[in-house]
Amino acid sequence: METKTAITRLLSVLAGWRNRDGLKKGSRISFTINPASSMFITFMLAIMVYFCALQPTSVRAQISADASVNGKLKTIIQSKQVKPGVNGVSIAAGKIFNPVKEEYRVSRKPKGAPKTGELVDDGNKPANTDEVKNLQGLIDAIKGGILGTDALTTEIRDKTKPTDRPERFQEVSKKTFPLLAEIPDLSNPAALEEAEASAGMKGTLTGATFTLDGKSNPHTRIVKMAARNPMAVALAVDRDPLAVKWKTVSDQEITIDLSEVSLTAKTTGSMTSAFALFSSDMSFINNSLNINLSEEQAAPLYELLISFTSTNGDPPVLDVLLDAFENEISDSLGNVGIDDVIEGLMTQLTLTGEGSIGFDSSYSFTVTVPESPSKSVLFLRDIAVASVTAEEEPTPTPTPTPALTQGP
Numbered sequence: 001m002e003t004k005t006a007i008t009r010l011l012s013v014l015a016g017w018r019n020r021d022g023l024k025k026g027s028r029i030s031f032t033i034n035p036a037s038s039m040f041i042t043f044m045l046a047i048m049v050y051f052c053a054l055q056p057t058s059v060r061a062q063i064s065a066d067a068s069v070n071g072k073l074k075t076i077i078q079s080k081q082v083k084p085g086v087n088g089v090s091i092a093a094g095k096i097f098n099p100v101k102e103e104y105r106v107s108r109k110p111k112g113a114p115k116t117g118e119l120v121d122d123g124n125k126p127a128n129t130d131e132v133k134n135l136q137g138l139i140d141a142i143k144g145g146i147l148g149t150d151a152l153t154t155e156i157r158d159k160t161k162p163t164d165r166p167e168r169f170q171e172v173s174k175k176t177f178p179l180l181a182e183i184p185d186l187s188n189p190a191a192l193e194e195a196e197a198s199a200g201m202k203g204t205l206t207g208a209t210f211t212l213d214g215k216s217n218p219h220t221r222i223v224k225m226a227a228r229n230p231m232a233v234a235l236a237v238d239r240d241p242l243a244v245k246w247k248t249v250s251d252q253e254i255t256i257d258l259s260e261v262s263l264t265a266k267t268t269g270s271m272t273s274a275f276a277l278f279s280s281d282m283s284f285i286n287n288s289l290n291i292n293l294s295e296e297q298a299a300p301l302y303e304l305l306i307s308f309t310s311t312n313g314d315p316p317v318l319d320v321l322l323d324a325f326e327n328e329i330s331d332s333l334g335n336v337g338i339d340d341v342i343e344g345l346m347t348q349l350t351l352t353g354e355g356s357i358g359f360d361s362s363y364s365f366t367v368t369v370p371e372s373p374s375k376s377v378l379f380l381r382d383i384a385v386a387s388v389t390a391e392e393e394p395t396p397t398p399t400p401t402p403a404l405t406q407g408p
Helices: 038-054 129-144 149-159 338-348
Strands: 005-009 064-071 073-078 081-084 087-097 100-106 179-182 186-188 193-196 198-206 209-216 219-222 231-245 253-257 261-268 272-286 299-311 317-323 329-331 349-353 356-359 364-368 375-390
Touching: 064 209, 064 375, 073 375, 081 198, 087 129, 087 186, 087 193, 087 198, 100 129, 100 186, 129 149, 129 231, 129 375, 149 272, 149 299, 149 375, 193 231, 198 231, 198 375, 209 231, 209 375, 219 231, 219 375, 253 299, 261 272, 299 364, 317 338, 329 338, 338 349
Parallel strands: 064 272, 087 179, 261 299
Antiparallel strands: 005 317, 064 219, 064 261, 073 209, 073 253, 081 231, 087 100, 087 231, 179 198, 186 193, 193 219, 198 209, 231 375, 253 364, 261 356, 272 299, 272 375, 299 317, 329 364, 349 356
16 A cells, blocks of 8 residues: 655755754654665765765855745646636745844735735735734744744645635635735845745646646845844745546546756855745545635645755755655656655756756656546645744853962
8 A cells, every 4th residue: 555655864854953052953764765776876875975075164254045946836637627716825925034024925916916015905905914923923933943844834734725714814816827926025235134935826728738837936045144143034835726627537637747846955154054845735626616615625636845954054955755645646757656756756856056956857747636536626735935044153151260379
């Protein structure tokens, strides 16, 4: 039986970030890939040698942290007819902390409406203050490093899932899937902290193939240490419902193209951290086209989580999780089954620059919706997070010199 599989932290494993004294905390290693696979061993060794060669010298005058996520992916659905839901959720948030300067956006305007620096709805009214509090809580969880990547992703999904609870984000009109939420660049000239994020989706229908382009691209960086303990966080979330009539009752496949997904996490100097996270998941309700059904009724189809972490100028740490929830899964390399697909996915991850990782050529995986339905409602969500911190090194306390005493 195929089971949930979490794989690889190539050099070390982080369940969270680090504690205040700079020590890494928490660890988890779960390998389900056959270690005898020469391809996988070669891949791991190449990554480890390359990362070690990139490790910079920790110099006090060289302190920087950079994290970014290019979370653009394509979801391809072979179908007879697709009806995108006009309502969905797009959220972007950014925050820097010296001094505190923040902006949260929840898309509430149709395509073509003028952009402003405010949270607005279709009626140009103030945003829901509960939603802003909710985002602030997520930002605090991200910057505090109190949750591991799995728990953090679960928290983001839960708090951005549309429900009747007022503190959750309400669905808003998306019309024709434009890019819906983005925040202007936030920066603090004193410390050169930056945080920016965008979230949105665009759908196209060609013949019987519906292609949904998702974009969720946050970026944060600290480039010098002018302020005390600078920090920047950016968060982007996009969630969309789709009603699908399948071409046949025996072919309900969804392909996730990861070719344009990449993450960057790099630091220079001690007491620095950079964290990048990308997550995509889909759930389904069969034998219905009602896109107003609650997502609470949906069953999971797949879940993908990729995180990249660098601390104190060390080589980045990669964490990958893929779960098909016992649904049929294959990939563009011809692999079938969750274990082989995970191994194939790992062989396609490659270094694209210093502290950056992405996919070789065109890589995708395909998941089959079970039960051979004639119609389904699908819920697709993308999450991207980038966060950077830098702390001043503690000033050593001088050791008092013992007083000299005069002998008799």
